[in-house]
Amino acid sequence: MTSPDLSSYHPDLVIEQAKNGWRIVRLNRPKSLHALDESIVSALLKVFEDFHVDESVKAIWFDSTTPKAFCAGGDVRKLRQLVINNEVDTANKFFEQEYALDLLLHNYAKPIVVWGEGYVMGGGLGLFMAAPFRLVTPYSRLAMPEINIGLYPDVGGSRFLADRGQIGLFTGLTGSIMTAAGAFSIGWATHICEAQRDNVLQKVLNVDWNHYPAGAFRAIDDTLNSLHRPVASGPLQNSIDVIHSVCRGQSFEYDYQAIIGLSEASSDWLRQASENLQKGSPSTAAITWLLWQWGKQGHAWDEVFALEAQISDWKIRHPDFVEGVRARLVDKDLSPEWKAAEKITLKDILSDHPPVTDIDSWNALLRQYGVVS
Numbered sequence: 036m037t038s039p040d041l042s043s044y045h046p047d048l049v050i051e052q053a054k055n056g057w058r059i060v061r062l063n064r065p066k067s068l069h070a071l072d073e074s075i076v077s078a079l080l081k082v083f084e085d086f087h088v089d090e091s092v093k094a095i096w097f098d099s100t101t102p103k104a105f106c107a108g109g110d111v112r113k114l115r116q117l118v119i120n121n122e123v124d125t126a127n128k129f130f131e132q133e134y135a136l137d138l139l140l141h142n143y144a145k146p147i148v149v150w151g152e153g154y155v156m157g158g159g160l161g162l163f164m165a166a167p168f169r170l171v172t173p174y175s176r177l178a179m180p181e182i183n184i185g186l187y188p189d190v191g192g193s194r195f196l197a198d199r200g201q202i203g204l205f206t207g208l209t210g211s212i213m214t215a216a217g218a219f220s221i222g223w224a225t226h227i228c229e230a231q232r233d234n235v236l237q238k239v240l241n242v243d244w245n246h247y248p249a250g251a252f253r254a255i256d257d258t259l260n261s262l263h264r265p266v267a268s269g270p271l272q273n274s275i276d277v278i279h280s281v282c283r284g285q286s287f288e289y290d291y292q293a294i295i296g297l298s299e300a301s302s303d304w305l306r307q308a309s310e311n312l313q314k315g316s317p318s319t320a321a322i323t324w325l326l327w328q329w330g331k332q333g334h335a336w337d338e339v340f341a342l343e344a345q346i347s348d349w350k351i352r353h354p355d356f357v358e359g360v361r362a363r364l365v366d367k368d369l370s371p372e373w374k375a376a377e378k379i380t381l382k383d384i385l386s387d388h389p390p391v392t393d394i395d396s397w398n399a400l401l402r403q404y405g406v407v408s
Contacts, residue, residue, distance in 0.1 A: 041058075044078045044079075044081060044082050045074065045075055045078035045079075047062065047063045047064045047075055048060065048061065048062065048063060048075065048078055048079070048082070049061040049063050049100060050082060053096070053240050054240055054241075055093065055240055055241070055242065055244065056091060056092060056093025056094065056244075057093065057094055057095070057096060057239070057240050058086055058092050058094075058095050058096070059095075059096045059098075059236075060079070060082060060083075060095060060096070060097045060098075061097075061098055061099055061100050062075070062098075062099040062100070062105070062106055063099070063100045065099075065100060065101045065103070067107070067110065068103065068104035068106070068107035068153075068154055069099045069100075069101075069104055069105065069106040069107065069159070070106070070107060070108060070109065070110040071106060071108065071109045071110060071133065071158045071159070072109070072110040072113055072129060073125075073128055073129040073132055076129065076132045076133045076136050077132045079136050080132060080135055080136045080139065083095075083136065083139055083140065083143070084139065086145070087139070087143065087144065087145065092145065093145065093146075093244065093251055094145055094146040094147070094148070094239075094251055094255065095145065095146070095147045095148070096147075096148050096150070096236060096239065096240075097147055097148065097149045097150070097162070097166065098149065098150035098152075098232065099150075099153075101153070102152050102153055102174065102232070103153045103154065104152075104153040104154035104155070104159070105149065105150065105151045105152060105153060105154070105155045105159055105162075105163065106154075106155065106156075106158065106159025106162060106163075107154045107156050107157065107159055108156045108157025108158040108159050108160075109129070109133065109157060109158040111184060111186065111360050111364065112360060112364050112365060114126050114129060114351060114360075115356065115357050115360040115361070115365070118351050118352070118356065118357055119357060123348070123351060123352060126351055127344070127347070127348050127351075130189070130343075130344055130347045130348075131344060133158060133161070133190065134189075134190070134340035134343060134344055135340075136162070137161050137162065137165050137190055137191055137336075137340065138336055138337060138340050140162065140165035140166060141165045141191070141336045142336065143165075143166075143167075145251070146167060146168060146251050146252050146255050147165075147166040147167060147168065148166065148168040148170065148239060148255060148259075149162065149163050149166040149168065149169055149170065150170050150232055150235070150236075151163050151169060151170055151171045151172075151175050151177065151218075151224065152171070152172045152174055152175055152232065153174055153175065153176065154176050155171075155175060155176070155177045155178075156176075156177065156178050156179070156180055157178075157179060157180065157181060157186075157190070158190050160177055160178070160179060160190065160192075160223075161189070161190020161191050161192070162190075163177075163223075164190075164191060164195050164223065165191065167225070167252065168225055168226070168255060168256070168259060169223065169224045169225045169226070170224065170225070170226050170227075170228050170235065170259070171215040171218050171219065171224040171226075171227055171228070172215060172227070172228055172229065172232075173214075173215055173227075173229060173266060174215075175214070175215045175218065175224070176212050176213070176214065177212070177213040177217075177218045177223055177224075178206070178210055178211065178212045178213060179192050179196070179206060179207055179210060180210035180212075180311075181210065181319055181323075182207075182208065182209065182210040182311055182312060182315035182316060182319050182320060182323070183210055183311060183314075183315055183316075183359065183363055184316075184356070184359040184360050184363050184364070185316035185318065185319055185350075185353070185355030185356045185357075185358060185359025185360070185371070185373070186319065186347075186350060186351075186356055186359070187319050187322045187323050187326065187346065187347075187350055188207045188323055188326070189343045189346070189347055190343075191336065191339055191340070191343075192207060192326070193326040193327070193329060193330045193334075193339050193342065193343055193346075194330045194334065194336065194339045195223075196323075196326075196327055196330065197326075197327050197328075197329075197330025197331045198330070199221045199222070199223075200284075201278060201279050201282045201283065201284055202221055202271070202275070202278055202282075203221070203327065204282050204284055204290070204323075204324065204327045205278045205281075205282040205294070205308070207323045207326075207327060208282070208290065208291075208294060208312055208320055208323055208324065209294060209307075209308035209309075209311045209312050209315075210311045210315070211271075211304065211307070211308045211311070213269070213271060214269035214270070214271070215227045215266055215269070216266050216267065216268055216269035216271070216272060217269045217270065217271030217272060219265075219266075220268075220269075220271060220272050221271070225259070226259045226260070226262065226263045227263055227264055227265065227266055228259075228262050228263070228264065229264045229266075230262060235262055238258055238261075238262060239255060239258055239259070242254045242255060242258050270302060270303075270304035270305075271304075273302065273304075274302060274304060274305055277297070277300070277302075277305060280293075281293035281294050281296070281297060282294060284327065284328070284331075287320075287321065287324045287325075287380070287381050287404070288379060288380055290324065291312065291320060291324075291379055292379070294308065294309055294312050295309055295312055295313045296309070297309035298310065298313070314371075316355040316359055316371070316373050317355075317373055317374070317376055317379060317384045318350075318353055318355045318373070318374060318384055318385065319350075319355065319359075320384075321381050321384040321385050322346065322350065322385070322390060324381070325381065325400060325401070325404065325406075326342075326346070328400055328404075329342070329396065329397055329400050332396060334396070338394075341394065342392060342394050342397055345390075345392040345393070345394070346390055346392070349390040349392075350390075353374070353388070354374050355371075355373050355374055358371050358372060358373065359371050359373075381404050381405065381406050382404075382405045382406055385401075385406045386405075386406055386407070389401060389406050389407050390406075391407060
C-alpha cells in the first residue's frame, strides 16, 4: 500500500520519509511543551496504524521539534474545562484515543526509537514507555507528576510503576523528577546519549539492515549501544535505601506517613518528594497506591488500559481534578483545596464515592483494603 500524504495527518505533526525505510514523526506544539489533546492523539494513532501495515516502513524515529521537551503530557486545562462544561464524555474520548495509541505502541511489530530530551512527563512518559528504544540525554527530566494536579499516573503507569517495585510506587506517589541516570537505572530509559539529536538520528538512519540477519531490532540495539554513555549517579540512585525503607508497599497509611516524614531529609530531592505528597491530592495518592497493588498482579497491556479508562472517568469527576488543575495551571496560586478526609486511610479517602469498575480483579482489591464492603 502507499502511505497517505505525510503532511495531511495533523497541523502539529511533522512527518518525514527518511532513507532506509525510516519514518520520522515529530510533535510540534512548542508553546505547550508538545501537550497532547484528542485531535493529536487521534492523528498519531492513525499515523502509527498506517505505518504498521505499510511494508515500505521499516522503523520509526519519534521526537519533538524542540529540545526543551519531548512531551510534557496531556492538555489537562482543556480536560478540566470539558468537565466543568459537563462534557465528561468528550473528555473520556481523549483517554480512549490516548490509551488506544499507547496500547498499539506497546504491541508494535516494528522498531520505534523515542528521543526523550527535556521534559518527558505524564502522557509523554506514557508514549515514551510504550517504545522499545527509549533515549534520554543529560537534559532529560522524566516524571509522573499527577499528584500535583489531582489526576493519577495513568497511560500504563498502573503497570510500568508496579514493574519497578517500591521505586515505581515512590515515584507515583511523589511525582519525583528523574534525571537520565535515574531513568536508566530503573529501566525507564534504554540508552543515555550525550551526542546531539541529529548525530544520533543520522547514525540510526544509516543502519545497514543487511548486516543483521537477526532483524531490525537487533540492528538498532547494536547501533544505540555504541552511542550509550553512562553518566554519574543521580538523586534517585543516592536515595535507593531510603526509598525502600519508607515505601514498603504493605500499608498505604505507613507509606504515606513515612514519605511525608522525609521533610527533614538531607537530600533536596527527598525533601521535595515529601512536600509533593504532603501538598498533593489525597485521592490521587490513594488510587495510585491501589493501582500499584493491582499492577503487581501482572496484567496484560489491554487489561491495564481497560481499567485505566474506567479509573480516569472516575478521577476527572472527582473534585480534586478540577481543583488541582485550577491551583497549578489556571490560577497558579499553588493552594488547592483538596476534598477533605477525616483520616488519611484508603477507606476514609475513597469510600464515600469508591472507584468501582466492571473489572473483578480491581473490585476484589477494593474489598480487600476495606474501600467497599
